[in-house]
Each structure stands twice: as structure tokens, then as C-alpha cells.
Amino acid sequence: MSERADLTLADVARLEDVLDADALVEVCRSASELCALPVRVVSCEGERLAAEGHAAEGHAADAPAIDAPEDLAPEGAEVADPRSPGAFYRVAPIAYQGRRLGHFVIGPYSPSLTASSPAREGIPRVPRETAERLSAHLLGVIDVLLFSGHRAILTTEMHVASVRESYRALSEKTAALQKAYDELKELDRLKSNFLATVSHELRTPLTSIIGYSDMLATGLAGPLNAEQSEFVDTIRNKGDHLLALITSMLDLNQMERGELTIEREPIDACALVHEVAKTLAPQAAKKQISVEVELGDELPSIEADAVRIRQVLLNLVENAVKFSPAGARVVIGARATTAPSQDEMGLALMGPRRALELVVTDDGPGIPESQRERIFDAFYQVDGSSTRTHGGTGLGLSIVKRLVEAHGGEVWVDSAPSGGSIFRCVLADIVDE
Ligand code: ADP
Numbered sequence: 001m002s003e004r005a006d007l008t009l010a011d012v013a014r015l016e017d018v019l020d021a022d023a024l025v026e027v028c029r030s031a032s033e034l035c036a037l038p039v040r041v042v043s044c045e046g047e048r049l050a051a052e053g054h055a056a057e058g059h060a061a062d063a064p065a066i067d068a069p070e071d072l073a074p075e076g077a078e079v080a081d082p083r084s085p086g087a088f089y090r091v092a093p094i095a096y097q098g099r100r101l102g103h104f105v106i107g108p109y110s111p112s113l114t115a116s117s118p119a120r121e122g123i124p125r126v127p128r129e130t131a132e133r134l135s136a137h138l139l140g141v142i143d144v145l146l147f148s149g150h151r152a153i154l155t156t157e158m159h160v161a162s163v164r165e166s167y168r169a170l171s172e173k174t175a176a177l178q179k180a181y182d183e184l185k186e187l188d189r190l191k192s193n194f195l196a197t198v199s200h201e202l203r204t205p206l207t208s209i210i211g212y213s214d215m216l217a218t219g220l221a222g223p224l225n226a227e228q229s230e231f232v233d234t235i236r237n238k239g240d241h242l243l244a245l246i247t248s249m250l251d252l253n254q255m256e257r258g259e260l261t262i263e264r265e266p267i268d269a270c271a272l273v274h275e276v277a278k279t280l281a282p283q284a285a286k287k288q289i290s291v292e293v294e295l296g297d298e299l300p301s302i303e304a305d306a307v308r309i310r311q312v313l314l315n316l317v318e319n320a321v322k323f324s325p326a327g328a329r330v331v332i333g334a335r336a337t338t339a340p341s342q343d344e345m346g347l348a349l350m351g352p353r354r355a356l357e358l359v360v361t362d363d364g365p366g367i368p369e370s371q372r373e374r375i376f377d378a379f380y381q382v383d384g385s386s387t388r389t390h391g392g393t394g395l396g397l398s399i400v401k402r403l404v405e406a407h408g409g410e411v412w413v414d415s416a417p418s419g420g421s422i423f424r425c426v427l428a429d430i431v432d433e
Helices: 021-035 128-217 226-256 269-285 306-323 385-390 396-406
Strands: 039-043 048-052 077-080 088-096 099-109 265-267 290-295 302-304 329-342 348-361 410-415 421-427
Touching: 021 039, 021 048, 021 128, 039 128, 077 128, 088 128, 099 128, 128 226, 226 396, 265 306, 269 290, 269 306, 269 329, 269 348, 302 306, 306 329, 306 348, 306 396, 306 421, 396 410, 396 421
Parallel strands: 290 329
Antiparallel strands: 039 048, 039 099, 077 088, 088 099, 265 302, 329 348, 348 421, 410 421
16 A cells, blocks of 8 residues: 555654654753753754753853764763863764654763862753763653654554545545446436337337227127137237236336426316226226225315326226225225425425325235335335236336326325225325315
């Protein structure tokens, strides 16, 4: 990893990069106060990074620059002041992991303790061992400071490197996702085009098949015997089924392309429910299923696309009849309810609004809770024997969901007390009377 290379000690080239300036001054001050000796820290470039004790002793300005030779022993050495006989300094290198970063200087001091030796004005007198011990102490403290300072830098740099690495990985993933998304979008477009073309091409000959079988059935081409009639009926029924499937596919395709238009006008829910019940009564009667209507009081008037809402109810009731056993009862209901108000962004606005709830209840096998969301997906069918027995395309409910959502409404399924299903559809687009 290239970033890790940044974290090697090669980068700790300057003392001031690793050591906190305040901490360094504080260390020098306490060392200076400890033995009443001037102390200063000098960088490799000769820059004075901290200097304590000189001002008090009156040597701040004229303290000579003491050279720290390259071959200075790690524990430091005593150096005589060339300009001031009898004055000495203790000089020690500051190194970190084999790299010289600077040095510190203790002094000047006069190591002579005998009364006969001349006292130099302004130069403190301390035993040599004291300066040596102070130097060792200072070396130890600076070493600890260097170690922790360097560790803090490493931690920060590692953190920065890991954030940079995460960002890079994230950018790569985002780019890959964007690419996959673009490809999927293109595939989706191709699929939609393909579906639209194929469905259209299938529908034209199918209309002829249905039309000609109708003509045959009505005897336009001469009378048919019983067996021929039965065959023609089968052709007609299968043709109708195929046409319904193609129409559903075209509808769904149109909705997926966002080409669905909703023509809103006030609709009469009561009339709509009765009309759907009447339309499907013959189909239900074949299975001795009764289709009943239950209407609540004061149904709200909603603005909706009557053709689309009729399709929603037809799909739901057709399913109810299809999945209910012979002799069962299917109920189509409508009642007033409330729905949370939402703006175009889906944010809740003030107070609930009146809404219309359409309910289709059946005595069928019901839908397991785990499948209740998925049945609204295109081509999804509950994997059970009833589904296989009843056939179907798995498109009806996905069309229902899209139509209801295009109206700003909601559709879901619950369990009926009888064990069957209750499909509820709430349309909140209300115009109050
Ligand atoms: P289709 O009915 O053509 O299979 P739908 O999209 O209308 O497609 O329904 C999807 C699936 O949901 C059905 O295959 C069936 O498994 C389940 N389903 C729908 N309505 C009912 C119902 N009233 N009772 C039981 N299962 C149902």
C-alpha cells in the first residue's frame, strides 16, 4: 500500500515536526529550574527551538552557538567555551531511531567547586555530575516526547491513509454501481421495446384468430357438429386468454415506461362497485360463487380515472372468484375512511384527509403473511397448488398496485376472518362535497 510508505521514519526529518513546541519549552523550563542552569534545544538546521534560563542569567543574547559535532556520543559530552575560559557546556545529540534531529545544550556552567577557582560573573557553579545527570534526564524526557509525538503522527497518518483508502474503494464501487445501473437501464429499455414489439405483433394475428373462430362458432362458414363447436370454443377461449395476457403485458410495459396517464374526474364509487359485481357475476355463477356488494354510508366523492379504478376492481374480484372454492361468497365493499395527507415529496402535511376504501373479500385459501408484499411484483405467484390449479400470469396485482399508486393511493392484503383474503385499496384523492 503506497500510503504506508508515508508512515516510515524517513519523514521524521525535523524535530519541530514531531515535538510539540509548548511541551518542548515546558521541558526546558523545568530542566533549567531543576538545576538553575540555562538549557536550550537546537534543531539540525541550527534553529533555536526552546531556550530557558538564559534571560535570568543575563546570557540570553550572547550565549555562544556551541557546535554539536557529528561524532557526538549518544549520551553527550562536555564542551569548553572557546571564548570564555572556565565556562563549560553539556551538549547532547537528539536522535530518534538512528536519525539525528538536533541537539540540546546545558550551560554555560562552571564545574569548579573549589573556593580558589575564580567565580565567573553570571555563570552558575555546579558540579560536573549535576550537569551530566541533568543531561541524561533531559535526554530521557525528550526521547519519551519524541516517541509519543511520532506515535501520534503515525496514528493520524494511518487514519488519513485508511480514510483515503476507504474513499478510493467507495469511489470504485460507486463507479461500478453506476456502470451496472446504466447497463441495467439499457437492458430494461431493450426489454421494454422487445415486449412492446412482440406483444403488438402477436396481438394482430390473435385478433384474427378470435374473429374467425367467432365466425365459425356462429355458423357463418356453415353449420358445425357438436365436436367441431367444442374445438372452436376451445380456440376462442384460449385466444381470449392469450389476448388478456398480451394486453396485461402491454399495460405493464406502458406503466414501466412511465407512459401511464390518469384522467381524473369525480367518480361514483357506488355505481362502479355495482357495475363490476354485475360484470363478473356470470363468471362467478359458473362456480356457484355469489358476488355481493356492501356499501358504507356517505361515500366520499373522489377524483380518479374511472376506467383505471374499474380495472383495479375487476382484477381484484376476478382473483377472488378464481381462488375461492365453489359455493363461496365474494364481497365487494366501499366505505369512507381517512388517509394521511402527503405532499408531492411524500411528506406528511396537516391532518388526515377523507378517503375512499375499496375492499374485496373472499373465502379462498388466503395468502401467507410472508408472501403478501411479493404478490404485487410482476409475474410473482404464490408457490402453491392452488396457483397451479388456477393458472394465471402473475401480472394482475402488479397492474393493480401501479394503477393505485398512480392515483396516490395504497393497496395491501390482509387475512379475512374466514381464512380468505381481504384486499384493501385506499384512494385519498378526495374532492369534498
Ligand atoms: P394471477 O392471478 O394471474 O396469478 P396476480 O398478480 O393477480 O396474478 O396474483 C398473483 C398471485 O397472488 C396469484 O398467483 C396468487 O398466488 C395470489 N393471489 C392473488 N389474489 C388472491 C386471492 N384472492 N386469494 C389467494 N391468492 C391470491
